[in-house]
Amino acid sequence: MKNNRKLLIIVVTVLLVIVAACGNLINPLNESTDKESKNDKSTQKSGADSSNKDDIEKASGSDHTTEKVDMSQRDASETKESTKEKYLQKWEETKNKVEEMRKNPVDDTTFALKKVEGDAYELLDDMLNEIYGVLEKQLNKEEMNQLRKEQREWLINRENIAKKESLKYEGGTLEPYEYVRTINNLTEKRCFELVENYMK
Numbered sequence: 001m002k003n004n005r006k007l008l009i010i011v012v013t014v015l016l017v018i019v020a021a022c023g024n025l026i027n028p029l030n031e032s033t034d035k036e037s038k039n040d041k042s043t044q045k046s047g048a049d050s051s052n053k054d055d056i057e058k059a060s061g062s063d064h065t066t067e068k069v070d071m072s073q074r075d076a077s078e079t080k081e082s083t084k085e086k087y088l089q090k091w092e093e094t095k096n097k098v099e100e101m102r103k104n105p106v107d108d109t110t111f112a113l114k115k116v117e118g119d120a121y122e123l124l125d126d127m128l129n130e131i132y133g134v135l136e137k138q139l140n141k142e143e144m145n146q147l148r149k150e151q152r153e154w155l156i157n158r159e160n161i162a163k164k165e166s167l168k169y170e171g172g173t174l175e176p177y178e179y180v181r182t183i184n185n186l187t188e189k190r191c192f193e194l195v196e197n198y199m200k
Helices: 002-060 063-103 110-138 143-171 175-196
Strands: none
Touching: 063 110, 063 175, 110 143, 110 175, 143 175
């Protein structure tokens, strides 16, 4: 019976990860298409604007190339800062949404509590995958390799802690609930750590 429960938990976890991964594959494709069309429009506008600016600079005889370089560096750092701020805000919103779901289950049955934690798992796992995707773009190769190693160790540790916590209810209906709730709590903390410590 214990083996069946463990197998069921593993199968459900794997399915949730696969579903989350499939969702993440679709969104980046849509985002890149939207970005490309926006870039095309902004390129057309900036092309016209820059030719006007070049004409004015030629007429005045001034050279603002160093100012342009400084401005582009400043814009890049502001974008990175705003990415971190954006994800800290997203983390806070997700955390609040999970807390709200936990405060207001459909009823007090174990089934309803498990449903809440299942929904929370999807939210938090999606958030973790999204943050990890951003970090893959921001970090250099060496930093990303170090993060991958750390992330693998964290996943193993998360599973071990969740198993240990769920064994408090071994054989009871709350055992799988406690397992997923612990996974969710640790994932929420990990999302914050990744944004705070790695995101630029």
